Amino acid sequence: MKKGYYIHFQGRQSIGVSKKIDMQIEEFRRYFEMQEIEVDTPERSLIGRILGLFPTASIKRDYRAALAQLKDPDFLYVRRTVADRNYLRFWKKVKERFPDCKIIIELFTYPYDRDDFGKWNAWPFYLKELLYRPRLKHYVDRFTTYTEDREIFGIPTIHSSNGIRVDSISEVAGEFADGRINMIGVAFMQRHHGYERIIRGLHAYYAKEKPEYQVTLRLIGDGPEKPLYQELVDKYHLEDHVHFYPTLSGKELDDLYDDSDIALVSFGMYKLGFYGKLCALKSRECLAKGMPLVTGCEIDVLPQDYPYAKVFPNDAGTVDIGEIVAFYQQIRDAVGSKKELSDKIRGFAKEHVSMEAVMRPVVAYIED
Numbered sequence: 001m002k003k004g005y006y007i008h009f010q011g012r013q014s015i016g017v018s019k020k021i022d023m024q025i026e027e028f029r030r031y032f033e034m035q036e037i038e039v040d041t042p043e044r045s046l047i048g049r050i051l052g053l054f055p056t057a058s059i060k061r062d063y064r065a066a067l068a069q070l071k072d073p074d075f076l077y078v079r080r081t082v083a084d085r086n087y088l089r090f091w092k093k094v095k096e097r098f099p100d101c102k103i104i105i106e107l108f109t110y111p112y113d114r115d116d117f118g119k120w121n122a123w124p125f126y127l128k129e130l131l132y133r134p135r136l137k138h139y140v141d142r143f144t145t146y147t148e149d150r151e152i153f154g155i156p157t158i159h160s161s162n163g164i165r166v167d168s169i170s171e172v173a174g175e176f177a178d179g180r181i182n183m184i185g186v187a188f189m190q191r192h193h194g195y196e197r198i199i200r201g202l203h204a205y206y207a208k209e210k211p212e213y214q215v216t217l218r219l220i221g222d223g224p225e226k227p228l229y230q231e232l233v234d235k236y237h238l239e240d241h242v243h244f245y246p247t248l249s250g251k252e253l254d255d256l257y258d259d260s261d262i263a264l265v266s267f268g269m270y271k272l273g274f275y276g277k278l279c280a281l282k283s284r285e286c287l288a289k290g291m292p293l294v295t296g297c298e299i300d301v302l303p304q305d306y307p308y309a310k311v312f313p314n315d316a317g318t319v320d321i322g323e324i325v326a327f328y329q330q331i332r333d334a335v336g337s338k339k340e341l342s343d344k345i346r347g348f349a350k351e352h353v354s355m356e357a358v359m360r361p362v363v364a365y366i367e368d
Helices: 014-030 048-052 064-071 085-099 113-118 119-136 197-204 226-236 250-260 280-289 321-333 338-352 355-367
Strands: 002-006 033-038 075-079 102-107 142-145 155-159 181-186 216-221 242-245 260-265 293-295 309-310
Touching: 014 033, 014 075, 033 048, 033 064, 033 338, 064 085, 064 155, 085 102, 085 119, 102 355, 113 119, 142 309, 155 321, 155 355, 181 321, 197 226, 197 321, 226 242, 260 280, 280 293, 280 338, 309 321, 338 355
Parallel strands: 002 033, 002 075, 075 102, 102 142, 142 155, 181 216, 181 260, 216 242, 260 293, 293 309
Antiparallel strands: none
């Protein structure tokens, strides 16, 4: 059995990233002997942090400890981090000691310059990245990317996607309700979620006389954009139609999903300058729940004619709730029950966004 190491740079500090690491390692262990290595960043003095900002200086990371843990690896699977001089030297040493070891670095977003280095205080790290990442092609065998790029920075790619453990997510229950549509958005509310577009849409919808459906929005989670959404609800007097909840999990969250009809993804990706296809884990979670999606950005795994998703333009325009109602009526009329609908959507998730499906190209490359 081939031996591999999953290397990340303090990825466990993020709950979401930590969950993904666990899922990927679990999938790798179905095929290989797999161990995890976390590269730590030791504490630095103020002077050390300042000196580390120079383009040719390196971010302090404990590469020596990481290198010492490698025992005849056949491959390394790595979550990308900022490239600098010592990062490059680390991969050089790995190749010198283990010339047959395949080094695969996952680009969990690409292009990533705007996301990672868009703020003014990130420019010192961007200069490091620009200086050293072109040299990665001498040591790195493949990038894993969620895009269609065949080569990035001179390195061939493996095409994959964001995946989840579908079986770990409960399928929605319940039945269709007459004359009612409950929309649900679960997120740490940030700019790119853009739920103000939905709230403005509800304002316009209820300005009409006697709408056919009572449409409700449930927003679950906290975050910096939540006060803005609450102000808009107050401004438009939508308190009876928009309900806010704190961050929930487990049965409390599942119960709200069961009583909802449509899941919302992101409506503000244009604010980040992103106009590609979204591969966010939230879209996968909603598919695994078996819920129809409404989004303001195309989803990478969904074909153009996918019947259980409604895609609005990726801009600042108000979302037409009437179009959501028509979409919901169409899919409801096409199935016999809510269970039949959720089974169809969940079946699609198992085939396209399960961890087994999205990691298959990576496993195939390692085994080749």
